[in-house]
Amino acid sequence: MTTVEDRELLKLPEAEPRNIEDRLRGLVRWEGGLVILFVASLFYGASTSPYFMSIQTFFFAGLNFGEIAIMALPMTFIIITGEIDLSVASMLGLSASILGYLFMHGWSIWAAMAICLVVGIVGGALNGFLITRLGLPSIAVTIGTLTLYRGIALIVLSTNTATGFPSWTTNLSLPIGGTHIAYDFAIFVVMAIIFGVVLHMTPFGRSLFAIGLQQETAFFSGVRVKRIKFLLYVLSGFICAFAGILYTFQQASSASDTGTGLELNVVAIALFGGVSIFGGRGTIFGVFLAVCIFGSLQASLTDANVSAQAQTIVTGVLLLISVLVPNARDGFSRVRSQVRRRRVRGAT
Amino acid sequence: MAKDTEDGVGTEPRGVSPEEQPLLRVDHVAKSFGPVKALIDGSVDLYRGESHALLGENGAGKSTLVKILAGVYQPDAGHVLLDGVPINLASPAAARDAGISIIYQEPTLFPDLSVAENIFMGRQPLRTGRRIDRGEMNSHSKDVFTRLGVPLNPSRLARGLSVADQQIVEIAKAISFNAQIIVMDEPTAALTEVEVSRLFDVMKNLREQGTAVMFISHRLGEVFEACQRVTVMRDGRFVNTSRIEDTDIDTIIRSMVGRDVSSMYAENTTVPGENVLEVEHLTREGVFTDVTFNVRAGEIVALAGLVGAGRTEVARGIFGIDKVDAGTVKVGGKKLAHGSPLAAMAAGIGFVPEDRRQQGLVMDMAIDRNMALASVGSLSHFGLIRKASERSLASEWAARLQLKFGRLSNNASTLSGGNQQKVVLGKWLARKPRLLIIDEPTRGIDIGTKAEVHRLLSELVAQGVAVLMISSELPEVLGMADRILVLHEGRLAAEFSRGEADEANIMRAATGQLKKSAA
Numbered sequence: 001m002t003t004v005e006d007r008e009l010l011k012l013p014e015a016e017p018r019n020i021e022d023r024l025r026g027l028v029r030w031e032g033g034l035v036i037l038f039v040a041s042l043f044y045g046a047s048t049s050p051y052f053m054s055i056q057t058f059f060f061a062g063l064n065f066g067e068i069a070i071m072a073l074p075m076t077f078i079i080i081t082g083e084i085d086l087s088v089a090s091m092l093g094l095s096a097s098i099l100g101y102l103f104m105h106g107w108s109i110w111a112a113m114a115i116c117l118v119v120g121i122v123g124g125a126l127n128g129f130l131i132t133r134l135g136l137p138s139i140a141v142t143i144g145t146l147t148l149y150r151g152i153a154l155i156v157l158s159t160n161t162a163t164g165f166p167s168w169t170t171n172l173s174l175p176i177g178g179t180h181i182a183y184d185f186a187i188f189v190v191m192a193i194i195f196g197v198v199l200h201m202t203p204f205g206r207s208l209f210a211i212g213l214q215q216e217t218a219f220f221s222g223v224r225v226k227r228i229k230f231l232l233y234v235l236s237g238f239i240c241a242f243a244g245i246l247y248t249f250q251q252a253s254s255a256s257d258t259g260t261g262l263e264l265n266v267v268a269i270a271l272f273g274g275v276s277i278f279g280g281r282g283t284i285f286g287v288f289l290a291v292c293i294f295g296s297l298q299a300s301l302t303d304a305n306v307s308a309q310a311q312t313i314v315t316g317v318l319l320l321i322s323v324l325v326p327n328a329r330d331g332f333s334r335v336r337s338q339v340r341r342r343r344v345r346g347a348t
Numbered sequence: 349m350a351k352d353t354e355d356g357v358g359t360e361p362r363g364v365s366p367e368e369q370p371l372l373r374v375d376h377v378a379k380s381f382g383p384v385k386a387l388i389d390g391s392v393d394l395y396r397g398e399s400h401a402l403l404g405e406n407g408a409g410k411s412t413l414v415k416i417l418a419g420v421y422q423p424d425a426g427h428v429l430l431d432g433v434p435i436n437l438a439s440p441a442a443a444r445d446a447g448i449s450i451i452y453q454e455p456t457l458f459p460d461l462s463v464a465e466n467i468f469m470g471r472q473p474l475r476t477g478r479r480i481d482r483g484e485m486n487s488h489s490k491d492v493f494t495r496l497g498v499p500l501n502p503s504r505l506a507r508g509l510s511v512a513d514q515q516i517v518e519i520a521k522a523i524s525f526n527a528q529i530i531v532m533d534e535p536t537a538a539l540t541e542v543e544v545s546r547l548f549d550v551m552k553n554l555r556e557q558g559t560a561v562m563f564i565s566h567r568l569g570e571v572f573e574a575c576q577r578v579t580v581m582r583d584g585r586f587v588n589t590s591r592i593e594d595t596d597i598d599t600i601i602r603s604m605v606g607r608d609v610s611s612m613y614a615e616n617t618t619v620p621g622e623n624v625l626e627v628e629h630l631t632r633e634g635v636f637t638d639v640t641f642n643v644r645a646g647e648i649v650a651l652a653g654l655v656g657a658g659r660t661e662v663a664r665g666i667f668g669i670d671k672v673d674a675g676t677v678k679v680g681g682k683k684l685a686h687g688s689p690l691a692a693m694a695a696g697i698g699f700v701p702e703d704r705r706q707q708g709l710v711m712d713m714a715i716d717r718n719m720a721l722a723s724v725g726s727l728s729h730f731g732l733i734r735k736a737s738e739r740s741l742a743s744e745w746a747a748r749l750q751l752k753f754g755r756l757s758n759n760a761s762t763l764s765g766g767n768q769q770k771v772v773l774g775k776w777l778a779r780k781p782r783l784l785i786i787d788e789p790t791r792g793i794d795i796g797t798k799a800e801v802h803r804l805l806s807e808l809v810a811q812g813v814a815v816l817m818i819s820s821e822l823p824e825v826l827g828m829a830d831r832i833l834v835l836h837e838g839r840l841a842a843e844f845s846r847g848e849a850d851e852a853n854i855m856r857a858a859t860g861q862l863k864k865s866a867a
Contacts, residue, residue, distance in 0.1 A: 202731055
């Protein structure tokens with residue numbers, strides 16, 4: 001009996017109201033900061049190379065970043081519920097490998113694509129099953145399937161490279177007719193709008209936040225927590241398989257190591273976009289801005305002849321900033337409220 | 349350890365003479381948490397070689413007193429005296445150094461360390477080169493277990509020990525610290541009968557070696573079996589101390605509950621309608637067994653009983669939070685699917701859980717979103733949440749419940765406890781439930797809001813809603829409920845109507861005394 005009443009008593013002293021507008025303002029500040037950073041990265045790009053501001057750069061940035069950006073959308077949903085999916089890049093690779101294998105073995109491109117999407121669904125369902133039904137931690141499960149899916153990709157395609165895809169598919173690496181927009185980027189924008197509406201305007205999206213902030217309360221309020229998480233992993237698998245198809249078409253080839261290591265970029269984008277790794281916070285708009293910043297930085301660094309290896313350092317630093325800054329803010333307000341509390345105590 | 353040879357060490361409990369200096373005196377100790385006075389006047393004397401029971405209802409202040417002795421809380425007023433000298437229990441370490449050890453209901457050992465390593469955690473005997481002297485540690489532990497009369501292997505891992513054995517390890521740890529005062533906070537709640545009697549033997553050994561034992565339990569029978577004196581607390585105050593041979597169970601129960609039911613409760617005059625909830629033979633293995641009852645429209649039924657009797661678990665079973673093993677739940681005559689809160693909600697049940705922060709609210713979500721959380725589906729249009737409807741739902745209920753808040757877009761964590769509870773209530777009332785299950789409706793909220801919540805419940809039943817209430821506060825149960833069901837160890841022990849219930853017979857049923865006296 002003691003535990004319950006103590007829990008209540010122990011909590012009372014800390015029941016001091018937190019100023020939430022601070023946090024809201026913080027969110028606005030975060031996305032505002034991203035906008036400023038984006039503009040700054042454009043200026044930086046323009047200063048490094050006269051070609052940066054050209055439309056071609058815009059196109060290539062979109063092209064290089066499309067798949068990562070697309071995979072960041074379901075990743076955002078998953079991280080908001082407080083989970084993670086590290087198998088995304090392996091699923092992309094597996095999908096690309098299966099597409100190449102089937103096509104080389106005489107399947108029609110459409111049938112091969114359909115199989116890839118089914119594999120994505122099955123792979124996502126396996127993640128979801130292990131996490132929601134068996135209650136295993138998502139980070140461990142998806143590190144496991146990261147290796148598993150890559151391994152299957154290796155068996156499927158071995159060291160071969162599949163090429164010779166129909167020309168209409170490889171044309172996807174060209175701009176959309178009459179514009180300078182990459183197909184990848186256009187697909188990302190359309191999907192981002194859909195994901196944004198779902199996340200911010202539907203009961204489903206609302207329940208994702210509730211799960212991430214207070215899973216038990218969500219369950220007590222009739223949110224089907226396990227089913228929703230399961231669906232998110234299926235969605236993630238499906239979208240990653242789709243990204244694998246796009247990637248293959250764009251490169252006009254596929255190999256078993258396609259997309260190796262991209263999962264970290266995907267997570268980095270989501271976090272840099274202001275999605276909290278602890279769950280319950282984040283916006284699609286922020287993720288969209290993060291995509292723009294990464295894209296433009298990558299383009300300008302490439303223009304400035306910075307090596308790809310050095311570019312990963314930039315990615316790493318940005319990721320650290322995205323984790324440090326919100327925590328530093330929380331830490332600061334915690335210290336401030338402690339000081340305030342101590343003052344109050346001293347006064348009484 | 350202090351040895352007292354003059355008195356001689358016998359098997360008989362020692363008589364306590366008033367001129368003898370108490371080993372530990374808790375003298376008018378008080379402790380508040382913000383506006384909540386958890387302990388107003390805690391006083392108790394402990395003598396060497398006695399087992400002293402500390403009794404009181406839920407919320408009487410026992411655990412606050414224990415936490416003060418443990419050095420976890422600092423008292424706002426009063427003193428703790430050891431051998432007549434005031435001591436400052438500034439930290440758990442200070443309490444330990446003063447010779448006070450607390451044995452909790454569920455000990456927390458390191459499962460992957462051996463029993464001996466657990467006993468000597470942080471002060472292992474060392475050999476040259478700062479290596480841990482395992483042999484020394486094990487032989488020391490063995491000695492202690494011999495003194496306690498319990499054969500436990502010191503070198504086995506703590507993992508897999510029964511709760512009873514874990515308590516023994518904690519007691520051994522206390523003794524190896526030369527504890528003179530051992531406080532046991534409901535040690536028997538999770539033990540079998542055999543384990544309880546072994547624990548009592550250990551307590552007897554401790555007494556004979558001059559240790560003072562403070563024993564907290566809700567099982568009054570045990571108190572008479574194992575203790576020499578008993579102190580009763582009520583509403584944060586000391587009531588009385590008596591020798592066990594000078595008192596009886598009825599007297600103790602009267603001291604525990606003896607207060608007037610406040611007149612702030614209005615009698616429910618609604619005539620109950622048809623059955624809304626019918627629970628039949630509901631069973632969850634090891635938690636509750638064969639629970640059968642009904643709740644009618646326009647009536648408040650209270651589930652009373654001690655914490656741990658299975659009240660909350662029955663409510664969770666009805667609402668589908670936990671799966672039940674047998675039995676049925678019917679709402680309005682229709683059987684409810686097991687294990688689905690969504691089905692329960694669709695049938696018209698609302699559930700205000702006991703833990704507001706973990707189960708009732710999303711603390712870091714806005715007030716209006718919290719209020720709408722259970723009804724977003726019906727607030728949507730073409731699958732999109734209509735923010736205006738959400739807002740108006742929230743502001744309507746905020747007004748009806750007289751919620752005190754800054755802005756509806758502020759997080760729920762900005763509200764006081766009472767206002768948080770109103771948000772949880774609003775969340776369910778917005779769904780217009782036929783049956784509202786409310787677990788600890790007024791825990792941790794101030795008196796004023798408490799009265800508002802009670803009035804609200806009365807209004808609800810007047811409108812024909814059925815209410816199933818769980819409460820550890822007997823005045824609340826007696827004041828609000830039309831019928832009272834008392835659970836004891838997972839079974840319905842008694843049912844009282846408003847007229848026949850009083851605190852004494854509820855407590856008797858809740859502590860398992862009713863069955864014995866009836867038989």
